[in-house]
Amino acid sequence: MIYTLLKKLNQEAMKDIIRVKSLISADVETLLNQQIKKEAQSSSAYLSMASWCDRNGFDNSAEYFFKQAEEERQHQMKFFRYVLDMGGTALSPEITNVKIEYNSFREIFEEALDQEISVTQSIKNIAARCHKEQDYVTVEFLNWFFKEQREEEYKARRALELFDLIGEEGTGRWEIDKHVGKIHYGNEAGE
Numbered sequence: 001m002i003y004t005l006l007k008k009l010n011q012e013a014m015k016d017i018i019r020v021k022s023l024i025s026a027d028v029e030t031l032l033n034q035q036i037k038k039e040a041q042s043s044s045a046y047l048s049m050a051s052w053c054d055r056n057g058f059d060n061s062a063e064y065f066f067k068q069a070e071e072e073r074q075h076q077m078k079f080f081r082y083v084l085d086m087g088g089t090a091l092s093p094e095i096t097n098v099k100i101e102y103n104s105f106r107e108i109f110e111e112a113l114d115q116e117i118s119v120t121q122s123i124k125n126i127a128a129r130c131h132k133e134q135d136y137v138t139v140e141f142l143n144w145f146f147k148e149q150r151e152e153e154y155k156a157r158r159a160l161e162l163f164d165l166i167g168e169e170g171t172g173r174w175e176i177d178k179h180v181g182k183i184h185y186g187n188e189a190g191e
């Protein structure tokens, strides 16, 4: 009897230890770690785009992508710290196969938009999982990123539109680059 009682107490204590240790489920932790990697990949891709633009004389676009690269790094860190704050294990990702060459100036902006759309989708997937297990704490944390993605997708679409609006003939690309430097969204909901 006493033994059973002790065993029961022990089990309760174990459960508490597990519960106290981490505030997120193993599945959510895995998804968040995948997102950490995705943000790091985005940062590396943007840095590569900045390099290409700089090498090819598109200075404003290079600056635009340098800034994007830094923002993605900040996103990565936000996810990283959140996993740790929740008692999880944040994994520093290995990034490989970073592109060096692009076929055209336009291709870079197409890839940038694709990348942002894919990031929005993957954050939606995390949120869907969180709703399923009623992890509203993480849902609330993710809301900042939805607002951020609204801005990121807007800017990426705006940049790509410039190619159709201005056209690439003659001094077109030079003109597009000039306008890329002026793209902004509202008052930049950065925080």
Ligand SMILES: [Fe+2]
Pocket: 039, 042, 071, 072, 075, 119
């Ligand atoms: Fe991001």
Ligand SMILES: [Fe+2]
Pocket: 042, 072, 116, 119, 152
């Ligand atoms: Fe982004």
